[in-house]
Amino acid sequence: MVVIELSDDDVSRIFRALADTTRRDIVRRTLATEVSVSQLAAAYAMSFAAVQKHVAVLEEARLVTKEPRGRERMVRGNPDRIHQAQRLLDQFEHIWRSRIERLDALLEEEPT
Amino acid sequence: MVVIELSDDDVSRIFRALADTTRRDIVRRTLATEVSVSQLAAAYAMSFAAVQKHVAVLEEARLVTKEPRGRERMVRGNPDRIHQAQRLLDQFEHIWRSRIERLDALLEEEPT
DNA sequence: TTCTATTACAACCATTTGGTTGTACGTTAC
DNA sequence: GTAACGTACAACCAAATGGTTGTAATAGAA
Numbered sequence: 001m002v003v004i005e006l007s008d009d010d011v012s013r014i015f016r017a018l019a020d021t022t023r024r025d026i027v028r029r030t031l032a033t034e035v036s037v038s039q040l041a042a043a044y045a046m047s048f049a050a051v052q053k054h055v056a057v058l059e060e061a062r063l064v065t066k067e068p069r070g071r072e073r074m075v076r077g078n079p080d081r082i083h084q085a086q087r088l089l090d091q092f093e094h095i096w097r098s099r100i101e102r103l104d105a106l107l108e109e110e111p112t
Numbered sequence: 113m114v115v116i117e118l119s120d121d122d123v124s125r126i127f128r129a130l131a132d133t134t135r136r137d138i139v140r141r142t143l144a145t146e147v148s149v150s151q152l153a154a155a156y157a158m159s160f161a162a163v164q165k166h167v168a169v170l171e172e173a174r175l176v177t178k179e180p181r182g183r184e185r186m187v188r189g190n191p192d193r194i195h196q197a198q199r200l201l202d203q204f205e206h207i208w209r210s211r212i213e214r215l216d217a218l219l220e221e222e223p224t
Numbered sequence: 225t226t227c228t229a230t231t232a233c234a235a236c237c238a239t240t241t242g243g244t245t246g247t248a249c250g251t252t253a254c
Numbered sequence: 255g256t257a258a259c260g261t262a263c264a265a266c267c268a269a270a271t272g273g274t275t276g277t278a279a280t281a282g283a284a
Contacts, residue, residue, distance in 0.1 A: 011136070012132060013131075015127045015128075016128070018127040019128035031207045031208045031211060032207050032208075037231070038230055038231080041230095046274090047274065048230085048231085049232090049233085049274075050272070050274075052231075052232080052233090054272085057271095057272095071231075071281040071282065079204070082205060085201055086198055086201045086205075090198070093194060093195070095140055095143045096194070098144075099145065158242090159243075161245080161261095161263085162243055162244075165241090165242070166242085182251065183250065183252065183259065184261085185260080
């Protein structure tokens with residue numbers, strides 16, 4: 001696992017990309033199996049172009065990759081990126097935990 | 113820990129709220145210590161009203177709570193909600209892992 | 225070659241977002 | 255009581271978002 005430093009904009013792009021039901025569903029599908037853009041488009045009640053745009057947003061966030069296969073573009077979910085997002089949330093939990101530790105330390109202080 | 117069922121809109125709201133640098137910073141600050149809205153506002157190069165709106169977005173996503181204290185409104189980060197977001201990402205990883213298992217099973221199949 | 229499927233991309237539109245300023249209101253301090 | 259502080263909220267604005275339709279290019283099938 002290569003540890004990549006995420007810029008603030010990267011982080012925003014990742015969460016932004018995940019903030020849409022259709023896009024989350026696309027991530028699920030492309031993590032489960034490899035599918036073409038047109039196969040994805042067939043699954044949703046919206047135009048092909050709309051789905052194409054959703055895939056583009058996910059691609060910019062690097063949550064999926066697109067690979068040409070004949071005339072199709074196969075979309076693959078990127079589990080590494082999901083993992084990175086998880087680690088971001090971990091950092092929040094660390095902040096919270098260290099707060100609790102500080103409070104505990106206060107309570108344990110000997111009254112002078 | 114109470115396990116709450118998150119609606120699709122809830123999930124969108126959570127990720128949407130986290131898709132902004134200022135808001136992520138507010139979450140960090142309010143997980144670390146309790147701060148008033150005006151204290152938060154003082155930390156950023158934008159108007160009080162703008163920060164107020166950011167807090168409102170976080171509040172709608174239940175990532176923070178606001179509690180009146182005198183004339184101030186104290187903002188507290190909600191670690192439970194962060195945890196829920198983490199579990200959402202966990203689900204994506206499960207999908208990925210079960211794909212790998214399927215592929216492994218295929219490879220292990222006896223050629224007939 | 226010709227037809228069809230898949231994709232790319234531009235132009236357009238309504239709504240949302242992230243910011244602003246201004247005004248009003250309750251609370252604390254003097 | 256009055257001034258200052260902290261908040262709420264409305265109105266406004268530019269830019270981004272999520273959708274549409276239409277057109278063009280490329281690859282595969284007939």
